[in-house]
Amino acid sequence: MDRAFDVPHRLEADIRARAAQAPRPAPLSPERREEVIERIKRLLKERDAVLVAHYYVDEELQMLAEETGGHVADSLEMANFGSRHPATTLVVIGVRFMGETAKILNPEKRVLMPDLDASCSLDLGCPADEFTAFCDEHPDRTSVVYANTSAAVKARTDWVVTSSNGLQIVRHLKERGEKIIWAPDKHLGHYIQRETGADMLLWDGACIVHEEFRADALKKLIDENPNAEVLVHPESPEAVIELADVVGSTSRLIKAVRESDADAFIVATDFGIFHKMREAAPHKRFLVAPTGGEGGTCISCAHCPWMAMNGLENLADVLESGRNEILIDEDIRRKAYQSVKRMLDFSRDHGLVGGPAKCD
Template sequence: MAAWQTRVHALAAARNAVILAHNYQAPIIQDVAHHVGDSLALSRIAATSDAETIVFAGVHFMAETAKLLSPAKRVLIPDQAAGCSLADTINADQLRAWKAEHPGAVVVSYVNTTAEVKAETDVCCTSSNAVDVVRSIPEDREILFLPDQFLGAHVRRATGRTNIHVWLGECHVHADISPSDLVESVRANPAADLYVHPECGCTTSALWLAESGELPAARTHVLSTGGMLDHARRETSRQVLVATEIGMLHQLRKANPTTDFQPVNPKAACPFMKMTTPEKLEACLGDPSLTRGYEVDVPADVAARARQAVERMVAIGNPGSGE
């Protein structure tokens, strides 16, 4: 694959393009990218890059976010059909109807949403700053939190607020990392630490295990993908169980080769993330006159309103990790 990587880098240089790969991409895609990370961090890196073209190896809403933050740049995605089961749980019409049922409520949208949904949002949040964003809203204001029900439940627990209405959406991959998967993994590996993404259906069980003492609280960590990577760099435990999409293991193992990172559910692979193949990535970087089918754009009026929701989040404080 060395020859393929050389070709891809040569095409990127010729097109003045920067290649971004999400943590959940296949290892071969991660290894050829100029930058690997979560969607928001990657989009912010691209916005400061001198590159004229952004190639986003991820899912569609991520490429849209890159376009929001780099409106003058060309944004390409290797497969336009790479969607997101979480983002697809709510559209702009559904959000407008929900807002009509709760006039005056503040809409907080996770970054894992389409640009059209962000345009109907008051302020965005990431998995690492969702609690801070909600705490910045006056306690007497109702909140509509969307679209992830598990992240919403985590925010409710952390803030103690009872006036948060949570959309019943979920990432199918994270939802399938079940409480039983978690309990079985912890009991089979009693000396291991635990990293759990707040989108997971097993987050409550992880906290219960910590509260019961079966897994010491000091070894139980609810973290965004960026938080997992930061924690992995200073990890001293011999083994860590990881509850998130399995593509994340590649970056964790690179960050800390001395710790044994194992998935709570080894089948937790996102089919949309794996739609980016070496062949598609190379084709995406081909002759610019032939690659219009890879381009992602956002209507100017939608982009302007969506960008405001992201900027309000940044104004509250460090947005940290996107997912």
């Protein structure tokens, strides 16, 4: 077994401890909530700033982003929106790697985040030095990393992919006869390996949200709701994926809700996505896939603890102060930009999600 497979296991206890300790913003009274929202709207205009939020953050933040001319999307489209929008400051409501991706694609803009400690188990479980050493041990392989990684890991890899385009890019590499190193999500990597037949070495990382879904409990819920379609994000374990009617990225799952004739859905991804699903199909019913059952710990309970660190008050404070700016060493940023741009160019040329980014 390759040495790097031990890395996430050594980090797992620390990652889970950090997740359990992630602070949640204090609830606000209705009066205080309205006061803070008005402050944010004023500051956005004063600071020439725009909000870009992920599907997994709390509903009120998604609504505020769109109400003020911002955008709600997956991590790559968040960064692409920043490239298209004229605002000089981007406020990324999500987790750290999303802010870094926005900065990689928008170096001339100031990128702020409500809390720089909002991290991701996949990012934390793939340290750049360990990933670099693993790649160096396998120089004959093309490295492909998921977007849920640091700028330093993106700078070391050949390709960055998302859950929207990972299948197509790996299939393309296989057709060219390339062998692959995949990091960091083992479940997504295994799904892509199974679908493409590519020769892949898989890093042993996982998302603490998606890994909590349990196939045994999901089967029971399906039996109780036989007419519900099962929607699963491919970061989930294989046994959960095998029960799915639709497997796909956040955008793909929302599209499935919009286009399906079903009136009920069991959803195996972060339940923050329910806001957009309800917008897409307001008369349909949505059930969270179970995170309990044999082996379950419910450390996340289907909602990322780091996404939950984003709140109205720390959003207002960062706009006021200008703190929590994403800064990336320029050499790392340029190297990371090349691997991201390679993905964007492929997506453009093959008509996939995501278009060309501006070059610099």
